[in-house]
Amino acid sequence: MRSSNQAESTSEQEHETHPSEDKHQEVLEKFDNESRIRVFDNKVIAWIVSIIAVSLSLYHLYTSYFGTPVTLQHRSLHVAVILVLVFLLYPPFKKSKRHVLHWYDALFAVMALSTTVYVFVDYEGIINRGGLPNNLDLLFGGMLVLLVLEAARRVTGWGLPVLALLFLLYGMFGRQLDGIFRHRGYEWDAIVGFMYQTTEGVYSTAIGVSATYIFLFILFGAFLQKSGMGQFFNDLAMAAAGQTRGGPAKVSVIASGFLGSINGAAVANVVTTGSFTIPLMKKIGYKKNFAGAVEASASVGGQILPPIMGAAAFIMAEILGMPYSQIALAALLPALLFYLGVITQIHLRATKEGLQGISRENLPEVKRVLAERGHLLIPLLFLMYMLFFSGRTIIFSAFLTIIVTVIIAMIRKTTRMSLRDIFDALENGARTAIGVAVACAAVGLIVGIATLTGFGLSLANGIVAIGGESLLLTLMFTMVACIVLGMGLPSIPTYIITSTMAAPALVELGIEALVAHLFVFYFGIFANITPPVALAAFAAAGISGGNQMRTGFVAMKLAIAGFIVPYLFVYNDSLLLTNTTFTEGVLVTLTAAIGVMMLGVAAEGHFMTKVPWVLRIVMAGGAIMLMTPNLLYDGIALLLLGTTLVIQWFLAKRVGLNRISAI
Structure with missing residues (x-):
């Protein structure tokens, strides 16, 4: 102690x-x-x-x-x-x-x-x-x-x-x-x-899913918050990663990712978690624009992270008529690659600028955190069991999980909820649900007219016509359409709009519905960190004191894997771990992970020492080839990356010798 x-x-x-x-x-x-x-x-x-x-x-x-x-x-x-x-x-x-x-x-x-x-x-x-x-x-x-x-x-x-x-x-x-x-x-x-x-x-x-899945999972989040889950995630992340290089930034990624998956509110998540992590990031030496961008990208990414994905997984399952477990499994690897890319750049920036973590004596201990609040993980584990293995409906699973949360919270005094706490959680849940519910009702007007007039099909035909026979051009136009449609909107209404307006264009080209929906979902969400209307990045800049637009562009750079991976899983759905064997899945995961880390090196421009522009371009190309599930591409990429890493090692060695001789 x-x-x-x-x-x-x-x-x-x-x-x-x-x-x-x-x-x-x-x-x-x-x-x-x-x-x-x-x-x-x-x-x-x-x-x-x-x-x-x-x-x-x-x-x-x-x-x-x-x-x-x-x-x-x-x-x-x-x-x-x-x-x-x-x-x-x-x-x-x-x-x-x-x-x-x-x-x-x-x-x-x-x-x-x-x-x-x-x-x-x-x-x-x-x-x-x-x-x-x-x-x-x-x-x-x-x-x-x-x-x-x-x-x-x-x-x-x-x-x-x-x-x-x-x-x-x-x-x-x-x-x-x-x-x-x-x-x-x-x-x-x-x-x-x-x-x-x-x-x-x-x-x-739209309002149907608000009146069922969304409301219940927002209510579940309200009970978790009342039990102290937010503080638990912060403390656990601090204990696990606070002492490492750039520790507070990694804490931000871990805590914001978990909370963002549960609450699905990027801006609120930025302010809630960022009010704690952004000042700590600045204190150890991160620049204010970078600190805000870390929090913004991590908070937005929580909405693509299973198991809850801000309730989007349940809506997608409803719209597509697929089992929830299939949606969650497909979304898992791309989400983990996104966060690996963010953490890689954070670590490289800390290495480049000589930043350290927080001293151990100022950090909580993992054992103590788990002893005090570790039982709060039980409702999450129970929810995953109910969703994946019980065979019960999502709505009933959410109901039981809320009851279990209240019961489990009673185990320790620090998390125990009084009747007033339960009353407050019920009230806060309803208040929090207002924004999404109202947006879904307004989206109902949009989707209703699109259904009545056939606008969705007309827009899909227009996108395909503009893109011609080029899948890449069609994907790019669809991406732009999703980002524009997602500006300033909550993630759930954004997904409902983009799945109605933009996804049919991809389906018309023969892309599987699940792949198309995940593609538009990603880019609709990333509107929150894409200038000129990047609300999550702007909110983070408001806390860090940084420039709003610069924070937005830095957040885009940190999230670069999230902008590339959707294109890759459209061309080869092995990244979604569908239609693959166990061995193929392991190979895809390993090569994609290496590719994302190399992409982080190319984006940050530092590995042992400054990376020349030529090598950054080579690394970026090799990284994308590695993230493309293809054995030939993997071999070429590994050869390219191995060569560039050897060159980089010699460059770093020469810089070290020059410093010694200068002394």
Whole structure:
């Protein structure tokens, strides 16, 4: 155990390296609209909001065990209560007062609730009328569309609602266009009826997965956080990697990767973990742009990391009709290669600049961390068992895992949850789910119009036409489309949009659906670190004090493996460990890992000493060949890389001799 003086030293160090909580909240609110919420002076209103949020969480727990009402009723209730919370919690403008509730927001909340009350009261009539809405259908449907647009504006910013509005206009006036995007056009009444009376509009698959998988796993994350899982990941990462070269940066990668996989919120993850890791990275000598970029790339990468992938794996399984286990297995190796690439560059930068880690006396001990909070790993292991081996549904597995989390947390006093903690976890889970749910409802408008007009197929044909017969050009255009569509959006809505708009272009060229969906998923997510709208990188720069755009470009460089690997698994799906034997899988993993490390050397430009540009180009080419599952390419690449490493060794030796002679 550490002495009291050492403990005081650590406490002082933490105090020095942590910016104020106000600073963190300011950064979060600047780059994450979801964090700009009201804090009521009126305790009655505050309690009403809390009760509504907790009730929504309890409803989802109840339905995950006992079953849901019919689809339209279940989804409408989910959307309505989420909208109620939006109008109670989110002020209409940035400068609006955050301590009072305006009368019109209370009215909007009542209007939102009325849309689901009507669905429950006249459900049979709505179903029987089908595509022929009456006046009441149009009234409540029109209200719902407008309320969703306004809620999306408040929670996500202008980007998503403007896109949804453009799609609505396209649905109405598409007959006036020329070319492949022309369609027969639809009247407002027909569009409203389609959006409100069917499960293809606002109540589409997007909101369906929000009302099932996403909400439950966000709730699971809230219970984990309340039990101290976030602190456990930080402490464990510090104990395991803190003393190594560039230790705090490696801690950032490990902690942010785990947390990002669970919560799926890149910007929030940057601020939560980065408020701890970024100051430590700067303290040992990393430049502020690099420190912010490390946190941004690690936080974004968590969403491609199994087992949870920010709930994307479950949505992908739902859309593709595949077992979850198949999605998770396919995503595993590319995600590990991504993080290996990030850690390689971090280590090389530390070596190049002579940076060290944190002294052992200022670090927690692995045994002590595991003894105090190691039991918190049990819910994660239980979840993996339920998902992979139990044969039970994903929803039921999530429900049981939440119960197990509460029970396991009771083992030790430091993690034990009181009734108040459980109440807070239920409330925080519902509040956290608001952003994704609102985005999914707005995405329902976009996907609904795309379905109604055939826009998705037209866009796919357009991408294929532009790319011609070249798969590479088609992939590049699809990548750009995904990055543009993903700017400023949460990862789940981004995936739903890109899987609807961009993935069909790849499927049309004969690429397997799973491969196509993983490709668009990667690039939709990496929009968060791709300038000019790189929200995760901008948030990290806000904490590090670095330049936003430079931080974004450095984050892209750190994530270079993530930009290349999707292209490689399109050309050869062995990287997804599908259609391969065990021996082939091991060989692919080893060669790809070596390739990613060499790619990191080429990107960082340092190995033992500075790497000349010519050798960097050779290393990059050899690295890509190694990551391409092909024995001939592997042999050529190993020959090239071996030669360059020998040359680099001689260069490093000569630099060392020159330094000695200079002394």
